[in-house]
Amino acid sequence: MKQLGIGIGWRPEIAGAVEGLDGIDWVEAVAENLCPGHLPDSLVRLRERGVTVVPHGVSLGLGGAERPDARRLADLAARAEALGSPLVTEHIAFVRAGGELTASPRLEAGHLLPVPRTRDALRVLCENVRIAQDALPVPLALENIAALIDWPDEELTEGQFLSELVERTGVGLLIDVANLHTNRVNRGEDPAKVLAALPLEAIAYVHVAGGVERDGVWHDTHAHPVPEAVLDVLADLASRVSPPGVLLERDDAFPPAAELAAELDAIRATLNAPASAAPTAPETADPKARPGEHAGAGARDRLALAQAALLSSLTAGTPAPAGFDGRRLRVQARSLAAKRADVVAKVAPEPAALLGADYREAFLDYAKSRPMRGGYRQDALDFARFLLDAGRPADAEARRALNRWWKDRAGPRPPGRAARLLRNLTRAA
Numbered sequence: 001m002k003q004l005g006i007g008i009g010w011r012p013e014i015a016g017a018v019e020g021l022d023g024i025d026w027v028e029a030v031a032e033n034l035c036p037g038h039l040p041d042s043l044v045r046l047r048e049r050g051v052t053v054v055p056h057g058v059s060l061g062l063g064g065a066e067r068p069d070a071r072r073l074a075d076l077a078a079r080a081e082a083l084g085s086p087l088v089t090e091h092i093a094f095v096r097a098g099g100e101l102t103a104s105p106r107l108e109a110g111h112l113l114p115v116p117r118t119r120d121a122l123r124v125l126c127e128n129v130r131i132a133q134d135a136l137p138v139p140l141a142l143e144n145i146a147a148l149i150d151w152p153d154e155e156l157t158e159g160q161f162l163s164e165l166v167e168r169t170g171v172g173l174l175i176d177v178a179n180l181h182t183n184r185v186n187r188g189e190d191p192a193k194v195l196a197a198l199p200l201e202a203i204a205y206v207h208v209a210g211g212v213e214r215d216g217v218w219h220d221t222h223a224h225p226v227p228e229a230v231l232d233v234l235a236d237l238a239s240r241v242s243p244p245g246v247l248l249e250r251d252d253a254f255p256p257a258a259e260l261a262a263e264l265d266a267i268r269a270t271l272n273a274p275a276s277a278a279p280t281a282p283e284t285a286d287p288k289a290r291p292g293e294h295a296g297a298g299a300r301d302r303l304a305l306a307q308a309a310l311l312s313s314l315t316a317g318t319p320a321p322a323g324f325d326g327r328r329l330r331v332q333a334r335s336l337a338a339k340r341a342d343v344v345a346k347v348a349p350e351p352a353a354l355l356g357a358d359y360r361e362a363f364l365d366y367a368k369s370r371p372m373r374g375g376y377r378q379d380a381l382d383f384a385r386f387l388l389d390a391g392r393p394a395d396a397e398a399r400r401a402l403n404r405w406w407k408d409r410a411g412p413r414p415p416g417r418a419a420r421l422l423r424n425l426t427r428a429a
Helices: 012-020 041-048 070-083 119-135 158-169 177-187 191-197 228-240 257-272 296-316 326-347 349-367 376-389 396-410 417-428
Strands: 005-010 026-030 052-056 088-091 094-099 104-113 140-143 172-176 203-208 212-214 217-219 245-248
Touching: 005 012, 005 041, 005 052, 005 257, 012 041, 012 257, 026 041, 026 245, 041 052, 052 070, 070 088, 070 119, 094 296, 104 296, 104 326, 119 140, 119 158, 119 296, 140 203, 158 172, 158 191, 172 177, 177 191, 177 203, 177 217, 177 228, 191 228, 203 228, 217 326, 228 257, 245 257, 296 326, 326 349, 326 376, 349 376, 349 396, 376 396
Parallel strands: 005 026, 005 245, 026 052, 052 088, 088 140, 140 172, 172 203, 203 245
Antiparallel strands: 094 104, 212 217
């Protein structure tokens, strides 16, 4: 693996601070936020200084039941080529469900959701990874994700699942030690056992991030300082292998540059500290694993139905699938809705500004039974239409402004009084 060094997640909000930080060897940028032909000036300047830039994808959904979308793969490949990147990264997660495999509406999570650690899911994931590898011009590495919920009847541990994935595909691993800590709190998984089971030579780099605990649940917010517990997991990993790269992630509530520098210093100190952890004996591999096998239609169909049922419960209020913890599902559902509200306010700030203090409550009301069916920009348009259908905002001038905003972006004609009445009558029926 290429030696990357110490890095930080590049975000537009802290672009200037990132450029001014000492000792930054590389940065990681969210791939979907970049246009290959119009890279941000800050990234261009960093590249000219010799700073490596790695595109980090969030929308492929390689853990989903469908094969990877060719357009999304082409977009990720174009970003890697435009940045001259040595690799690209994505997540072991699913982000959408439904569609042709289930003969049901396609649903978007707007977030990374855990893949069941079953043999069906592993077969599908491995086949999807091979498709992605064939389409990308550089190596691919995949990140373990944080989770609030457990799938019932899982057949493999996290360590076994990741190890088998690497054995079957040769894919690299992006190990997020903050996510290992999150899963320790939320799912009772020992990070040391996960690390002991990994093929350490497959690690491409490491993520470090902060979060917060509320009511016994750890939320991987990327908006809080890195806690000592996460640095302890990083120290354990560093006692086993010298990672090619370590990167600090921060996605919101950005602190001053001095605080970012202090967190980077804490990461360096952790990596340079004398090793003291005693490696745990590795888990044995799954004896039923069969490297090289294809997923087959049956595995995809079963996974599709299971993921669609879960995502429908989380985003559309349908009953919880059998075997899931209902309380945890409600926590996850609230988390998904809150994330949608935050991101929609960023990508389309006008509706949020028009509603002011009433925005969040209005959006959460909208999200209760209206799952995402497209990206966040489409979600913003659907939210605006929901408000206009209901005759909101109450202020007439604000409502006219929202009407104009919707019309400029959604089509030639926003919903009028007759359309709203017809829609309400149809729903009532």
